[in-house]
Amino acid sequence: MADQAVTSADDAVPRDVHGGLAQEVADSTCGARVTGLCRDLAVGENLAGAGVLQHPSDRVFESRHARSVFGDHPVSPQTVAVLDDLLAANVRYAEAFDAGHLPREPARRLVVITCMDARINPAAALGLRPGDAHVLRNAGGRVSDDVIRSLVVSTGLLGVTTVIVMHHTGCGMAAISKRDVQAVLSDISEEHWEAFDLLAIEDQHQALREDVDAVLQSRLLPPLQVTGLIYDVATGRVQQML
Numbered sequence: 001m002a003d004q005a006v007t008s009a010d011d012a013v014p015r016d017v018h019g020g021l022a023q024e025v026a027d028s029t030c031g032a033r034v035t036g037l038c039r040d041l042a043v044g045e046n047l048a049g050a051g052v053l054q055h056p057s058d059r060v061f062e063s064r065h066a067r068s069v070f071g072d073h074p075v076s077p078q079t080v081a082v083l084d085d086l087l088a089a090n091v092r093y094a095e096a097f098d099a100g101h102l103p104r105e106p107a108r109r110l111v112v113i114t115c116m117d118a119r120i121n122p123a124a125a126l127g128l129r130p131g132d133a134h135v136l137r138n139a140g141g142r143v144s145d146d147v148i149r150s151l152v153v154s155t156g157l158l159g160v161t162t163v164i165v166m167h168h169t170g171c172g173m174a175a176i177s178k179r180d181v182q183a184v185l186s187d188i189s190e191e192h193w194e195a196f197d198l199l200a201i202e203d204q205h206q207a208l209r210e211d212v213d214a215v216l217q218s219r220l221l222p223p224l225q226v227t228g229l230i231y232d233v234a235t236g237r238v239q240q241m242l
């Protein structure tokens, strides 16, 4: 696992999983508690012995990797408790794991782009099983540059032909503006602020149309079947809009 390489023609993609993971964590400057985990698809278990996290019973601040992440900052008991719960859950998950045979290519040749909203379970809502689809999530389920980056891989290398953009009711991105974000940020340069695109949602249907069109019109992507859905967080129902 330590020598596992990620095949890519893009130098921005980490060739070494551990190096890339550590860099992603180190690059986070938001002040949130950031921990790197790596899932070994071949064995379906944590990266034991590789300096990330040794075992669910280990405290995160005892791991070599966690020290490099948190430095001299104390790790909150809440973070430790959450990680303990997650890793213990993963042990149970891995014990019953039976999907190690799945190919990398999604069986339904499908990508679902949706919001990171914690209330949405895209797989359950759409009847997807492991191996069926790529699910790309961000704030608002917007077709950002990074979503296009992933779609290039999905469609160009992994056989995806269908894209679903699934926005939802009650989205937080419809309730905030760039001004709101600016109010909670400090010490940000004008240059960085100007470059920051919040991709907030002013009109839900217009935003959905924009995101569907962004996929359809991208010069980096082949012709695709693209559908726009709205997920209702109150009922769990999905309605096809586009």
Ligand SMILES: [Zn+2]
Residues within 6 Å of the ligand: 115, 116, 117, 139, 140, 141, 168, 170, 171, 172, 173
């Ligand atoms: Zn949302």
